[in-house]
Amino acid sequence: MSATTRSPRDRAAPAPARSRAHPARRLARGDTGRWAAWAFLLPLLAYLLAFYAYPLYRNLDLSLRDYTVRSFVRGDAPFIGLANYREVADNPTFVPAVTHTLVFTAASLVLQFGIGMALAVFFHQHFRLSATLRALFLVPWLLPLIVSSSTWSWMLNSEAGVVNTFLGALGLAPVNWLTSPNWSLASVIIANVWIGIPFNLVLLYSGLQGISPQVYEAAALDGATGWKRFWRLTFPLLRPVSAITLLLGLVYTLKVFDIIWIMTRGGPADSSTTLATWSYQLGFGSLLPQFGPGAAVGNLLIVAALAFGLVYIRVQRRQGGTE
Amino acid sequence: MKTFGTGQRVFGVALAALIAASGTVACSSSEETSGDAAGSYAIWDPYPQFDGGSDWVKLLTKCGTDAGVTVTRTGYDTTDLTNKALLAAQQGNSPDVLIVDNPVVSTLAEAGVLTTTEENKLDTSAMSANLLGAGQSGGKTYGVPIGANTLALYYNRAVLTAAGVDPASVTDWATLNAALAKVAAAGKKGITFSAIGTEEGSFQFLPWFWGSGARLTTLDSPEAVAAVSLWTDWLKKGHAPNSVINNTQTTSWQEFASGEYAFAENGTWQLGNAKKLGFEYGIIAIPATAGGPAPAPTGGEFVTIPAQKQADRYATSQKLVACLTSDDNLLATDTTLSYIAPTPEAQAKQVAANPELKVWVEAVGAAKGRTGDDLGTKYPKISEQLWKAVQAALSGSKTPQAAMTEAQSAAAAATK
Numbered sequence: 001m002s003a004t005t006r007s008p009r010d011r012a013a014p015a016p017a018r019s020r021a022h023p024a025r026r027l028a029r030g031d032t033g034r035w036a037a038w039a040f041l042l043p044l045l046a047y048l049l050a051f052y053a054y055p056l057y058r059n060l061d062l063s064l065r066d067y068t069v070r071s072f073v074r075g076d077a078p079f080i081g082l083a084n085y086r087e088v089a090d091n092p093t094f095v096p097a098v099t100h101t102l103v104f105t106a107a108s109l110v111l112q113f114g115i116g117m118a119l120a121v122f123f124h125q126h127f128r129l130s131a132t133l134r135a136l137f138l139v140p141w142l143l144p145l146i147v148s149s150s151t152w153s154w155m156l157n158s159e160a161g162v163v164n165t166f167l168g169a170l171g172l173a174p175v176n177w178l179t180s181p182n183w184s185l186a187s188v189i190i191a192n193v194w195i196g197i198p199f200n201l202v203l204l205y206s207g208l209q210g211i212s213p214q215v216y217e218a219a220a221l222d223g224a225t226g227w228k229r230f231w232r233l234t235f236p237l238l239r240p241v242s243a244i245t246l247l248l249g250l251v252y253t254l255k256v257f258d259i260i261w262i263m264t265r266g267g268p269a270d271s272s273t274t275l276a277t278w279s280y281q282l283g284f285g286s287l288l289p290q291f292g293p294g295a296a297v298g299n300l301l302i303v304a305a306l307a308f309g310l311v312y313i314r315v316q317r318r319q320g321g322t323e
Numbered sequence: 324m325k326t327f328g329t330g331q332r333v334f335g336v337a338l339a340a341l342i343a344a345s346g347t348v349a350c351s352s353s354e355e356t357s358g359d360a361a362g363s364y365a366i367w368d369p370y371p372q373f374d375g376g377s378d379w380v381k382l383l384t385k386c387g388t389d390a391g392v393t394v395t396r397t398g399y400d401t402t403d404l405t406n407k408a409l410l411a412a413q414q415g416n417s418p419d420v421l422i423v424d425n426p427v428v429s430t431l432a433e434a435g436v437l438t439t440t441e442e443n444k445l446d447t448s449a450m451s452a453n454l455l456g457a458g459q460s461g462g463k464t465y466g467v468p469i470g471a472n473t474l475a476l477y478y479n480r481a482v483l484t485a486a487g488v489d490p491a492s493v494t495d496w497a498t499l500n501a502a503l504a505k506v507a508a509a510g511k512k513g514i515t516f517s518a519i520g521t522e523e524g525s526f527q528f529l530p531w532f533w534g535s536g537a538r539l540t541t542l543d544s545p546e547a548v549a550a551v552s553l554w555t556d557w558l559k560k561g562h563a564p565n566s567v568i569n570n571t572q573t574t575s576w577q578e579f580a581s582g583e584y585a586f587a588e589n590g591t592w593q594l595g596n597a598k599k600l601g602f603e604y605g606i607i608a609i610p611a612t613a614g615g616p617a618p619a620p621t622g623g624e625f626v627t628i629p630a631q632k633q634a635d636r637y638a639t640s641q642k643l644v645a646c647l648t649s650d651d652n653l654l655a656t657d658t659t660l661s662y663i664a665p666t667p668e669a670q671a672k673q674v675a676a677n678p679e680l681k682v683w684v685e686a687v688g689a690a691k692g693r694t695g696d697d698l699g700t701k702y703p704k705i706s707e708q709l710w711k712a713v714q715a716a717l718s719g720s721k722t723p724q725a726a727m728t729e730a731q732s733a734a735a736a737a738t739k
Binding site: 068069070072073074075092153157158159160176178179180181264265266267268269270271284285286287288289 | 402405406409412413426427430431433434435436519520521522564565566567568569578581700702703704706707711714715717718719720721733
């Protein structure tokens, strides 16, 4: 940025092109440069304030007030502190929603990452058609979620779904994928894993390409092949990429809403309700919106995502600059 | 690779977290301003299926021209419209005319979004009282019905004939159950409906609920439990498919359209599709426990006039609504929407033009508003517990009795 924010006065400076290398000279440049720097920052700041800080503030405000439809319109909802959070925590849906969120996120992450890693290693061997096949694996990622979720919903239909027809052909009893409280969560996890695999595959594959072939050659000379090579070399060398893949995956998975909503509406009987669908259900899912509790659940999600983010930083710091 | 400072990283992670969660409940308060310019009147409707070239939009434009103004029309998905209307009211830029699903009227009225007929001078005298009921609360009327629909049982004549069932014999729950058993014995499927976990599920369950004699104020009454048990037993016996738990009314219709089912509970709006079925169909009223037609809930929209800062806009809005709800225009609109007209005069004309509608006109006559019985904004809370209980019972996670007992205590807590 320093090269473009130079004021006319700086042009007279003896070695402007080298200013990056001479911090002392930059300080001497005076206020104009700093103002220009701020001016360049301003659009970003305005963007962050308008699209991140303000909605977040509104969400927090919603969750701390007693909003009825009337007070929502009139904007005079009384401040009630943490009552919405208490209401949410006492709600019989709370414990199942938290449990499902944890199970959904953990299972999705483990499976997506595991399968994505296996595929990345597989495609890293550069056989014929590997590029084509890899491209095909990206399809789930490119499809709009409404398309893939609806397709899954049709395939898993109890009566006419292709999955049950297939099970029937194998002589197995049909499964009520979306309509049984025992299966609904598993079904949405399966769909979510399918959608998440390409993301993991792409990131891990590019991570693999960053590992120098010489390392493998050296390892081969030392007799490390197959599993040993993967566990001793590939996996540790991929650790930074893996960490960021998992963190991004976590953030994406925590907020997954469309897949679950389209496939099961969080049901039957809350059996696939996560915090994200519950938040929507409260805020928008019934004829009478409950903005306060809905926002409270949304904020719990934010806190959860933040907590995991901090854990990630902790881990990174402990690894001590392995990046 | 350059290592980022911890501070930057915390910021980045915080940002990622925000992106994660702000998608769930971020009530955007920025709404496009609607029709503030004098001479331009904004109309919002829940008919996004109609585009600029449709008869509906042409009618809107014509009514605007007749009133000497231009009409700006926006079609929203019906589930979106409530929140859009609330947000717009909060921002002080409500549309001039708002067409909403009837159970939403009491919610919007409670919010103070709508004007009463006293303020906006709309004439509702021609409308059928049971239809108007959904738009009334606290002795005030908040709009005019533009059309009504309700539920009945479509049947597949070939399937019934093959099973030896006379559709006219199905007049109460016992005869319906007997018919379903015969159909099952003949190797066909019995009945399909929608029990999805949304308002749609409650809408479909209400004819059976009310037909048992149950009341929405007591969800755990023996009658209410009997209604849930009726549905649950159908699933257990295989008379209804397990997929009903996730069926919308559209997917349920698709099941019926496969030709495998004897009965389907569906609405007036499917009449157009019924003609494309490729098999002979008929329609009977949904039976009550002890016989006779059960009261089905009224569906369909209300035309309302939201409160505006400039009260002088009401006069023109009133002209627009009067135009939309005049007998001739109602007839045209309700034919397009496949609805039953809300006035006896227009209904008579509809039946004269299409005798098939007679059964629907009778069904609409027997129907009642969901928010009626002075329930108003209590209805949505009760309804939510009702659809949850039905889902819990159908999916086998609770017995009908346990599900309804819990629903009653939850509904009582929510509406106290």
